[in-house]
Amino acid sequence: MENRYNHFNEFLKNKFGERTLKICIDGGFTCPNRDGTCGFGGCIFCSEKGSGEHINSAFSISNQVENYFNSYKASRANKFIAYFQNFTNTYDTLDNLKAKYNAALIDNRIVALAIATRPDCITEDIVKLIASYADKYYVWVELGLQTSNDETGEKINRGYSSQDFTNAVNLLNKYNIDVVTHIMVGLPDETKDDLKNTVNFINSHNIQGLKIHSCYVVKNTVLADIYNNGQYMTISLEYYLDAVIYILTHINPNMIIHRISGDAPKDLLISPDWNTHKKWVLNSIHKIMEEKNLYQGMYFNLL
Numbered sequence: 099m100e101n102r103y104n105h106f107n108e109f110l111k112n113k114f115g116e117r118t119l120k121i122c123i124d125g126g127f128t129c130p131n132r133d134g135t136c137g138f139g140g141c142i143f144c145s146e147k148g149s150g151e152h153i154n155s156a157f158s159i160s161n162q163v164e165n166y167f168n169s170y171k172a173s174r175a176n177k178f179i180a181y182f183q184n185f186t187n188t189y190d191t192l193d194n195l196k197a198k199y200n201a202a203l204i205d206n207r208i209v210a211l212a213i214a215t216r217p218d219c220i221t222e223d224i225v226k227l228i229a230s231y232a233d234k235y236y237v238w239v240e241l242g243l244q245t246s247n248d249e250t251g252e253k254i255n256r257g258y259s260s261q262d263f264t265n266a267v268n269l270l271n272k273y274n275i276d277v278v279t280h281i282m283v284g285l286p287d288e289t290k291d292d293l294k295n296t297v298n299f300i301n302s303h304n305i306q307g308l309k310i311h312s313c314y315v316v317k318n319t320v321l322a323d324i325y326n327n328g329q330y331m332t333i334s335l336e337y338y339l340d341a342v343i344y345i346l347t348h349i350n351p352n353m354i355i356h357r358i359s360g361d362a363p364k365d366l367l368i369s370p371d372w373n374t375h376k377k378w379v380l381n382s383i384h385k386i387m388e389e390k391n392l393y394q395g396m397y398f399n400l401l
Contacts (some may be wrong), residue, residue, distance in 0.1 A: 102387040103346050103394035106307070106356040113236065114209055118177040121166045121208070124184040125159055125198045130219065131257035132185075141244075142254050142286075142320035143313060159201040167205060179210040188215040188224050188239075196227060203235070212278075214240040217266035218258035229273040238276035238307065241266055246299035247292045250285050255320070260299065267303045278307030278356055283341040284333035285313050286324070293341055297348050301398065308353050310345055311360035312338050315368040322368055335372040339382055343392065346383075351395025358383060 101108065110118040132140045157165060163180065166172060180202040188195060199211065211231050220239070231237050245251060246260050263279075270277050281296055300308070315325045315332060324330045333341075342358055349355075359379045367374060386392070 102384065102392060103358075104352075104354045106354055109354045114177050116177060117175045118179060118209065119171070119175045120179045120181040120212070121163055121202075122181050122183045123159060123162050123202055125182045125187050125202075127182075127185040127187050127189050129186045129216065129257075130189060131255055136218070136257040139255060139320060141256055142324070143282075143315070144319065159198055160204055163202055163204055163208075167207075172207075176207060177209045178205070178207050179212055180208050181212040181214070183214050186216050186219050187213045188219045188228075192223055192227055195224065199227075199231065203231075208235070210236040210238075212238050212240065214242075216258060217241050217243075217263040220266035220269055222269055222272075225269050225273050225275060228275055232275070236276075238278055239270055240278045240280065240307075240309070243279045243296070243300070244282040245285055245288060245292060246296040247288065250288055250292065253286055264303065267305065271304050276306040277304070278309060278354075279305055280309045280311060281345065282311045282313050283338055283345075286321075286330050290341075290344075293344065294348075297345055301348075301350050305350070306354060307356050308345075308349060309356045309360075310342055310358045312370070312373060314360065314362045314370060314373045316363060316366040317368060318366070325369060332370040335370070335379070335382075338372075338379070339386060342383055343386055346387070346394050347392050348397045348399070349395060351393075351398055353394075355394070 107117075129140055130136045132138060172178075182199075182202070190198070202208070203211065213228060220241075228237060228239060241263060242256075243260075243263050244254065244256065248259050251259065267277055279300060281300065283293065312333065315321050315330075321330065325332070346355070346358070359376050360373070361376060362373045364374050372379065
């Protein structure tokens with residue numbers, strides 16, 4: 099089937115010559131909107147374990163990597179990415195950050211370092227540290243944005259502004275570190291105009307990659323309380339498909355699409371049910387784009 103957008107897996111194959119897989123790592127970090135620096139409880143959709151419900155955080159960083167290479171997963175590829183996924187992976191002292199990153203880079207099969215973080219936890223010294231790994235590894239930083247609407251940002255307890263995001267992107271650009279950002283569809287009170295504004299906002303930055311997620315409700319979150327009180331409704335699959343198609347056809351055609359659907363933990367998911375059917379979502383998007391002859395960036399217009 100013809101690629102209608104820039105698939106991340108194809109990008110990795112072209113870059114490294116073969117299949118390359120992620121090793122998801124819990125670095126033992128927290129977030130400034132969890133420890134009281136700018137708030138408590140984290141983003142309203144974030145569970146107690148952050149985005150790493152699938153990671154066994156009982157092990158040290160090096161042990162997590164070693165356990166991966168001792169599992170069947172390591173037989174599926176020859177090259178791997180050390181991916182610091184859970185919580186804010188630049189939220190520590192420079193010495194601790196360096197020690198944690200080094201603790202993951204213990205195998206010659208690791209060819210890339212990916213670091214997920216918040217825009218307000220990016221400083222020039224931190225970017226310099228990250229850039230120091232670029233001689234040996236392909237390095238990128240993931241910045242949560244979710245929306246460019248700062249009012250929505252306050253509602254979801256994001257704890258940083260869109261200007262913070264711009265400042266972080268500019269710093270990473272300065273040191274030639276690739277940036278991957280996240281956009282979330284279906285946040286509380288967000289409209290289609292908000293989505294369009296967020297796409298335009300992302301297009302106005304020098305960003306190399308994008309992750310698209312739906313807003314889903316999981317147990318033991320503030321959003322779950324809001325949902326259970328009838329103050330929030332999750333979006334339909336049809337709404338999500340329409341939104342993803344809009345994003346893909348209007349986003350920069352050079353951007354690498356890292357994902358177009360998030361993975362909700364099935365044992366924690368409250369709503370929507372369709373979120374657990376990832377292949378169904380992906381196949382529906384591909385089918386619509388093929389039937390309508392749609393391509394990434396075909397309506398791209400930098401405003």
